Amino acid sequence: MSRRTNGLAVPHDEGFGEVVRALNAVAQAMQQQVNLNQNAPPPPPPPNQRALLVRRFSEQKPDSFKGSPDPLVAEDWIDKIEKIFTLLGVNDEDKLDLVVFKLEGEATRWWDLTRRSRNDGLFTWVEFRLAFLNKYFPQTARNQRMIEFMQLTQRNMTVAQYQAKFEELSRFAIHLVENEELKAFKFQEGLRPSIKGRLSILKITSYNEIVERAMIAERDVEEATWELEPEMRSKYPELL
Helix, strand or coil: CEEEECCEEEECCHHHHHHHHHHHHHHHHHHHHHHHHHHCCCCCCCCCHHHHHHHHHHHCCCCCECCCCCHHHHHHHHHHHHHHHHHHCCCHHHHHHHHHHCECHHHHHHHHHHHHCCCCCCCCHHHHHHHHHHHHCCHHHHHHHHHHHHCCCCCCCCHHHHHHHHHHHHCCCHHHCCCHHHHHHHHHHCCCHHHHHHHHHHCCCCHHHHHHHHHHHHHHHHHHHHCCCHHHHHHCHHHC
């Protein structure tokens, strides 16, 4: 059936009315959402890039530096800071700001005086690092470490302890360990005679191998030593 409206025949379909009502409901819901969005607080501004960098740097939990009489402490600290910079991809300009942020106490006072020594107070990261090491790890201290390495022997250390000390100090005398053969030779020469004597005939030129063989020889010497009578151990301490 149909009805006439303004002279036109319009189909009488109840389903058509349902569609109209559904569309009206959707329109009302959309309008309500628009009203809610208009009344909602504005979104927070995007984080400042500098603040974001400081947060990412702090998340790595870098230690603060207050100054130290031990030059190795200062060198280790600056090396750890630089590893964080590499991890985060920090540029040189930001490096200086971040590292100064971690100075405290005497180190802060040193930096303030150093910065004021220039009229413009401007330093590059490379200049800061050089000034820092000159202050807390001067050349005299480096020379002392070089001499210590040149005179290093195992004495009463275990092979593992001797290895750790050897590797800690070797960087101060690179010319003595500039290749595998020299490094192995220097390590072997510093071993106790009871261990060195077992390795000399092997003519080992690999550093890792000489360390491994020394540890094996150390165990053999210990086992042989404890089989000696007590009075023999006291009479010939050089065998220990």
